[in-house]
Amino acid sequence: MAAALAAALRARALLWAGALGLSLGLAPGRAAQVPLLAWSTRRALWPPPGAGGRVVTEEALRELLGPALERGPRTVLLVLQDKLSIEDFTAYGGVYGNKPDSAFPNLEGALGAAGSALVLPAVAGGAVGALPHTLSQALGAAPLRVDGAALRLLRLNTSLPALLLLRLPHTAGSSLMAPREVLTSNDEILGQVLSALKEEDVPYTALFTALQPSHVSQGPGGAPLLPHGRALLGAGPEEEGAGPEPQTTPPAPLRWPPAGPARILLWARNLSVTYRGQQRDLSARTFGGGGVDLGGSSWEPGEARLVLKYDDVFGGTLNITFVLRRAWFPVSARSWAWLAEVGLSLGGGPPGRFLGREGAAPTPLGWRCGELGAPGPFLLPPDPPGPASDWSLRLLDVQVQAFNVSGGVFGGASDCAAFFSPGTWMGLVTGALLLGGLCYGGALLLRLRPMDRFDDPRGPPLPVPSGE
Template identity: 40%
Template sequence: MAASLWPNQATFIAVLCIFSSTRALASHVPLLIWSSDSLPPVAPPAAGHITSSSELSAFLSSALSSGTHTVLLFLQDKLSQDDFTRYGGVFGNKEDSAFKNIEAALQSHSVVFPALEWTGSSAVPALLAEKLGVSPALVAPETFPDLQMDSSVNNLFLINMPYCGQDKPCRETLKENDETVGQVLKTLEDKKVAYTALFTGVQPSRVIAELSLSGTPVGRSLLQTPAPPAVPPPIMYNVSGNPCIMLWAQNLNVSFTETEIWTDLAQQTPTLTGSFCNASNSVLVLTYTGGITLSFFMSQRFYPVSARAWFTLDRVLLQQNAVTVSFSSRLVSAPAEYSYHCQSVSSFRDALLTPINTTTTWKVNLIDFQIQGFSLNNGTNFSYASDCAGFFTPGIWMGLLTSLLMLWIFVYGLHMILQLNTMDRFDDPKGPCISVPQTE
């Protein structure tokens, strides 16, 4: 049975208006869920109720309990209830609504949580990954039509979308996001793929302050387990629907000044325009806001000595506006069927990246870096990682040498003890003295 909480667009946004006008906690975001098949029924929440993470977990367990599922998560940089009331079609012209496709998708088989407890940017992706047993794959909207999905296994696709910026009106940005949602849904309908879609925000776009009822603390507070740190999904480039290049890093730090003012590109969503791959070469081009582009050039060769193919990260290109600096990285290599992982890939400390122009002040520091440009045969997961840290680390060498020194001292001492001999005759001071006759 379909779980349609609000049967029409006007009622849906009107309910969001009621929730916006109530005094609620500041940290919450709306969550919209719809499906091409059906969803379990949910009772309409009371006004002012904030859905907890445990309530959402219970609903997802019921919705994704049986069979395989293809789940789409449309994750906007920011989203609040006020965005639907301001840019929707209730208080203005309905034809000018910025959420036409989303409102149409909610007409049947939908569930809306107007206020979901917000505990961090990775809460919803991590919860879906736990329920489906797969990691979320970051997919660019322009490459989604070419993506080939295996309906026999669970799939979780993450599509990031921007929020209002300074260079474009907010309504226009939200309309473009809504058109992206419509194009992705049309692609799935054309391929006749059953899906479940979710639309929410990384964080609230507006904060509603909650007035304190008392200036003094009331009762006791319980200790809470801290939320897990945000883990962004890997960046994936697809060709004809097949995964071709994957990259993940905890931090993609770049600096353009001598004072080392760092910019972490991992906190932004890049475009992959200009990337390509084939059997022998792969190029991953990450373009960010502010005219910053980070490119990774990889090649694959067969080496007769080792009787296997190896891939090498030949160079890393950092570009800002019209200025480009190239970093050589011949030491970054791994077997072609493996991925490469290193805790730190930098251009200034234990450098694996060497700038071709030695006078440049630009620096790159990649933390917990993993990349694979070939042989991505297992879908959305990295292959076995070849780590840059060798087995015999300095600590292991120190331990081995110390152990060998102690063993040598022990063996030498034991050898000296075994060489001791007992005297076969002793002088008796109480007996007669030994006399030796002298002859002339």
């Protein structure tokens, strides 16, 4: 009987969530992109994210919010504003507390004092549309609309799940109020609710987002941002007198394992291999084409192997192996990951190995490079090269991440450029030459000695003995 009653209550909660989503106008197929800010009183719920430049999909958002819903407080506050874009925080928010006229003082204070925080600049409208249903399904509780006054009268049981919905009433596009006044008014309402939760000493997790954007976010050249953070390749302003060209979505990153939470991600604009003078472009087969087998890949906390297996390349089976390693460095008090090795083999022949050098990144970040070649500055063959002399690998705009992958999308990336790049060496050498000239000139000035005798033109000439 108790199990049947619990199932009935859960079904009722899901029906409430679906009806609420329709009443709010949250269509699951909306293409809008809105920011989402999440924070909690519980610590260490999310790893340091790097979702900037990516549109978080519904599945990715569910994975990102999973730790908070599983291990976090049972009270969840969902704050929905009519319109909001990441540009509003730039235009009307404070900068490290130095801007006294910020429109978000309560929101900034809550984020600063939170035990855990997650900031997603771009979330797909469909993901926001499914958010009430997702939260209700995870908590097993129907959404309850609240405000500051009603929340003070409500006694929350922290051991039971509760989904609180705060609908901010004003619209950012109101003609009666300036945008700053609208945002400030909404922030005051949010502050009242947060104060009520603090007075009741209720641990909670809060999510702040909007129903639609107040600005249209665009990528480089005016191209709209797409999932996985890639803008339309080659998109830009249309030429005068020419019709719009068809636009294609860039392929998704290669992920392993194909099912379940992603462990390793790889993306490149171009991947080509050369074997004994013969070149093959494998970009289409690798990304989005399904022509690559990842069955030989593996993942361990200290080492990850991504094995790309292609059939019928150079007359046999081609294997490309990316080896990434992670280690803890006490000097920096953090763990670092780097591309340690790339191997290429054909059939059962001996592999050509290229060893990585430099290019390490902190493990919360991925690793990217505008152009990666083997052999190249970051991948060198061993000495003697052996089978590696027959191979050559080129990747353009490559990004790889094998540790701390969250939500199936790339985190922030550390560029592969070394600290002492050619430009850095030019600046150091030029500065050293200028400093040397300055030191030499100063030494000459210090060695100057004044005359100890002076000739007065108005008096008799000063005799100087010839011996002096």
